[in-house]
Amino acid sequence: MEKERQALQTWKDRVAKELDSVVAFWLQHSHDREHGGFFTCLGRNGQVYDDLKYVWLQGRQVWMYCRLYRNFERFRRAEILDAAKAGGEFLLRFARVAPPAKKCAFVLTRDGRPMKVQRTIFSECFYTIAMNELWRVTKETCYQNEAVEMMDQIIHWVREDPAGLGRPQLSGTLATEPMAVPMMLLSLVEQLGEEDEELSSKYTELGEWCAHRILQHVQRDGQVVLENVSEDGKELSGCLGRHQNPGHTLEAGWFLLQYAVRKDDPKLRTYIIDKFLLLPFHSGWDPEHGGLFYFQDADGLCPTQLEWDMKLWWPHSEAMIAFLMGYSDSGDPALLKLFNQVAEYTFRHFRDPDFGEWFGYLNREGKVTLTIKGGPFKGCFHVPRCLAMCEQILEALLCRLQPDPVV
Structure with missing residues (x-):
């Protein structure tokens, strides 16, 4: 237990120091x-x-x-x-x-x-x-x-x-549901319902609807999680249907895990860890160079996205949160090991020790392809959210491991 405590303390100190550096970058440059x-x-x-x-x-x-x-x-x-x-x-x-x-x-x-x-x-x-x-x-x-x-x-x-979104229903448009929509709504349910009984009650049914819709993305007898399914929860044909996004699945995993903890549903928690944490990691981790692939094809075909084999900042941030949260919930040391694996890769390749913040875009080998720290898609969010949440989870884990006071 002492060895575990020391490892968690080391990560907490490391994460907290990095959070300070990242926040300082945005405070200095972005206002x-x-x-x-x-x-x-x-x-x-x-x-x-x-x-x-x-x-x-x-x-x-x-x-x-x-x-x-x-x-x-x-x-x-x-x-x-x-x-x-x-x-x-x-x-x-x-x-x-x-x-x-x-x-x-x-x-x-x-x-x-x-x-x-x-x-x-x-x-x-x-x-x-x-x-x-x-x-x-x-x-x-x-x-x-x-x-x-x-x-x-x-x-x-x-x-x-x-209709208010301005998206016309063209005759060839497939009735699809991207996972991003119900998972984003589930995040909003968590946000607005936090310590607010009135809103929590108002959005209870919505949260259940969101969780059900996200879980429909587990396909092929539980062997894959697909980014897009039909509105009635069936696999779609073609590239759209085979499309996988490991980082997005991991993010959905910790959203769902928060939901399952609120519901006090241990069976659902175990299922989420298996399908939304372990499954996308084992299929999405690059065995040759390390890091998570950006996109994958469920049949192992070449994805059509040119950037499919790049390593991006946000999937690794989401993986850090997911595995640490999963470990906190289950106590499974395999999840802590995966957190260590992802976090070591992330700190080694994405963080910039010279100017602060993280690079966002690496090639498959882990080399920086774009030196920018922000743009239309990367801002003051995924990195500090990851670090802040990890610091809080690590602090809670360390409190659990504190020895009982001697009476």
């Missing part, structure tokens, strides 16, 4: 003090190379700052809260481009003018979690009202009428 909000297109040393503002990354950074402020004493600093509020106010002023339907832009100019709208729910989802977290740290009801109103709009689009 737009003239117009509000955040720059996310940052080069290796933090230099802004494009001043466009992506709404989902604005929302993610507001959420991340508030989460750090709320959960970590050392981050309870005025500069972090002030930046979060400035980001939230920027979103309130500019994110929505069609107020009657509450549709958010995908990308804005630096001063908030809309440039592009996506026909998805994801900008709105991250707008929602930003507003909810702002309410939690400020207690200003305007933010919570925004969060709940947007949440209800998202549910309407997903479960009742998607």
